[in-house]
Amino acid sequence: MDPLEVVVRLIWLVGAAGFVLGLMRMNSPATARNGNLVSAGGMTLAILATLVLLAVDGLSATGWIIIVVGVAIGGGGGLYLARGVKMTAMPQLVSLFNAVGGGAAALIAIDDYLRLGGPGAAAGAISLQISIPTVLDIVIGSITFTGSLIASGKLMGLKITPSRPVIIPGGRLITGAMVAIVVIGAGYLWLGNVSVPVMFLILAAALVFGITMTLPIGGADMPVVISLLNSFTGTAVAMAGFVLGNDVLIIAGALVGASGAILTKLMADAMNRSVLNIMLGGFGGGEGTVAAAGGAGASVRELGVDDAAIQLAYAQSVIIVPGYGLAVAQAQHACRELGELLESRGVDVKYAIHPVAGRMPGHMNVLLAEANVPYPQLKEMEEINPEFDRADVALVVGANDVTNPAARKPGSPVSGMPILDVDHAKAIIVIKRSMGRGYAGIDNELYANPKTGMLFADAKAGLADLVTAVKGL
Amino acid sequence: MDPLEVVVRLIWLVGAAGFVLGLMRMNSPATARNGNLVSAGGMTLAILATLVLLAVDGLSATGWIIIVVGVAIGGGGGLYLARGVKMTAMPQLVSLFNAVGGGAAALIAIDDYLRLGGPGAAAGAISLQISIPTVLDIVIGSITFTGSLIASGKLMGLKITPSRPVIIPGGRLITGAMVAIVVIGAGYLWLGNVSVPVMFLILAAALVFGITMTLPIGGADMPVVISLLNSFTGTAVAMAGFVLGNDVLIIAGALVGASGAILTKLMADAMNRSVLNIMLGGFGGGEGTVAAAGGAGASVRELGVDDAAIQLAYAQSVIIVPGYGLAVAQAQHACRELGELLESRGVDVKYAIHPVAGRMPGHMNVLLAEANVPYPQLKEMEEINPEFDRADVALVVGANDVTNPAARKPGSPVSGMPILDVDHAKAIIVIKRSMGRGYAGIDNELYANPKTGMLFADAKAGLADLVTAVKGL
Amino acid sequence: MNTELLAALTVFVLAILCGFAVISKVPATLHTPLMSGANSIHGIVLVGSMFIAASATDLLSQVLSLIAVAFATMNVVGGYVVTDRMLQMFRKKPVAPRPADVEKAA
């Protein structure tokens, strides 16, 4: 091995170490941002070293053009999207970046196969050592590509990829057929046959499979799905590493594959779901189930805006509980305004952040931070729960499941999920549009609690009305 | 590579994976025991695979004899010691096992050097690729060997290795000289010279260094020192792996080297010390400083056995706080007896376990479990601290630093260490022999608290007296 | 199986173990940033894409590798930037205004 290659490989190793150390630091909020920088530093080193190696080895003009143009397009596009996106639209963007990563990994294997098995290539068998990772790379990379695109589309709420679960007629049949094609095709190639058409057949089947797998899953489950596909991309990249015989791809890919798998499980656990359940399309209808208005709404007490405003304005301490409805209504600014107004009147205002309120982990933190709510007022669940006992009013804005006392008893879909102890407050005000259900699709007995007053309104409009009313007092 | 070797290497890889997964599971109490079994399973696989490989490659009769006899002696001895040891003597045993591990690693490098550089060997330079790990292995392995033996001896309280810090006249000079010999010798060998005598000189200097490094450190700091030496052994084993070109030694060694380093830091942090400070011999005089009787003991209230018995017997709830004195006095059985007696009289009894009470992490858990105190009565610090407010009596048995309110204020050696909130109890009874200081060598203002009564006695005798007195009520 | 493949497998297994170990008890609020951070890392596929670009001779290969390079770069650049933006939200305290700024304002 010539000295330059040795140095480049050592730098790759340093880069890989940067990825591991970076991820490690991203485990805790205080060091997370620095961890991302460490990881980015490792990436920069690895890429620069590769460029130097290619340059010294005599990269052709066409080669330079491809690389420069590709980097310009991809980098420009990525930067533009990443800079411009709204905070709340970040998950769909992550999914998009994941899609292109998987696509790139698949392209590497496709290109490699065309070289080895294409018309210009020397005839002869392709060793298992190459054909196994090549086929795996193509299959996994393609599933990720289309699957992540669909997931991204669902979160954006595009017409062709509605956020609700889409049941394609005969969907199971199509999915089954695709699996059969992939399995048979892979077996054929691994038995020693070389055939470009079969490779393309596998590719096509995997692309379709990615679509039919993701379409039937509800939009609310997408964060978990994206995380799973992220782990897939890692695996595909590791396979690309085996194809090219490149250690840094193997290390980084395997690292993401494994850590992504663990993370997927953690995410599913946090919302009390199993990954298998999600992939097979469970109750995760999300907003789809809202239509079923609560039948248990027998003895609900409705509250007018002015009554609510008086309760809030003359309270000593108010805890605001934001949920998915706040995000949908984009009511975070109105919420902060109300909070500030109450504070200025001497009320002690805090925000209770449930870890899975909303539709992605950290959703509420991101939203409220965007609206410039002071960080010290945001309290994690464990921290705020004992304080409900002392709170005069708990103001629930578009949250439902995360406040449902049914979680404390067995036998309901939310059983076992830790909840915010909203019902311990002296009085409870709930802002939502109707008696509609939340993500889990069940009724909430909190609304029947005599301490609870329901303020039926869109979150944004309702909060704005409250602000006006409090100002008028 | 012939197929057998491939299989053996794959099994080694499985074994190494077992080590990592095992350590991972040992991070939490619920899975720890299983983790150790996983690790042991990996070890068994790796060793059996090696034996098969050697057997098939035609191991000579002498080879068989050496291995069988060696395994019999080492295994028998290890089993005997590990089975027979008392719970409280475990750290010294771990240190002993660490010593022999380091010794074995050093022997591998010594043997290798004798083959390459000895009289029978072909003359010629030894490549840096071999000479660097060889020298490092010899140096680190030897330091670990003698260092761990001394640490073990100190914990056993052997005459030649007293637990107090031993200041050797001119010790720094000797240490310095040894370092110089090692550095110069290593440089000489790495410059391409081959010399068995120089290798032996380095070996001797490293052995002496291990002794002079460890002797001046107080016995109470030994757990941290043992952990550090454990990490050293890992590194030595990894070097042996480079010498022999064996991946499984490299992986397992590096794993232990790195995880041991992190663990050492965690241990030092838990007792509010820095590793560097410990290695340079800080305040850690431990029992050596007990002589200095408290000068601040102006207004201490002494308590008779009968008074104390009455307070305990008629309390609603008692929290027992065990410390190092309980371990020294071997008073765990007497302690359990008193606890049971009080429980039988309807008193609610709990044990407050400070994470660094005693002289090794988990010391109190191990002691009390040995005495069959029911596990649910043992409470971790975070769990029990709020309960002191409601406790009638806090019975402190041979604990000192872990109850010292000075930790809450800056400027003392224990500042910042979380403590048990003993002073929140309605009354406090302290059993210890005198106004002697604890590990940190500072006075404890808890003893001057008007709520505190001092019962001056050896822990075992004092508890026994209390049992008799309570029975007599 | 040859030595090279065995070495590659060893590296693969060790990296998987690293991946398992590296994610410990993460607070739920960090799940999304962590996912996004891991997502950027597999952008390392850019290295592979540059290699196939360098050895592409026919047009098809050139087109494929151009797409691969563009895709991979998008993954890298976009991934790190978006992760950083997410994590900015999590800083513990609003940064105190520096004295200089205060003076200027005054």
Added chain:
Amino acid sequence: MNTELLAALTVFVLAILCGFAVISKVPATLHTPLMSGANSIHGIVLVGSMFIAASATDLLSQVLSLIAVAFATMNVVGGYVVTDRMLQMFRKKPVAPRPADVEKAA
């Protein structure tokens, strides 16, 4: 530097990273068992000791390798057994007596 050494170095670095990652927020009571568990793992040096025993031809080598094998085995066997004994102390609940035992006692 040859390919083999580079591969060995890669493995070394990855194993170190694993080691860093594998220890997370451990409760202090587990520090000693964890140290002891790690201590057993470096008993893997037994594999190396067996190799030098197998290739020992002169008496000195034979004696050295005998000691090495004995030392390493002691590390392995003693290490795992003592760790297991420590960890027995940490079981969450006293194991409920099995029905069979209760019957026998009755």
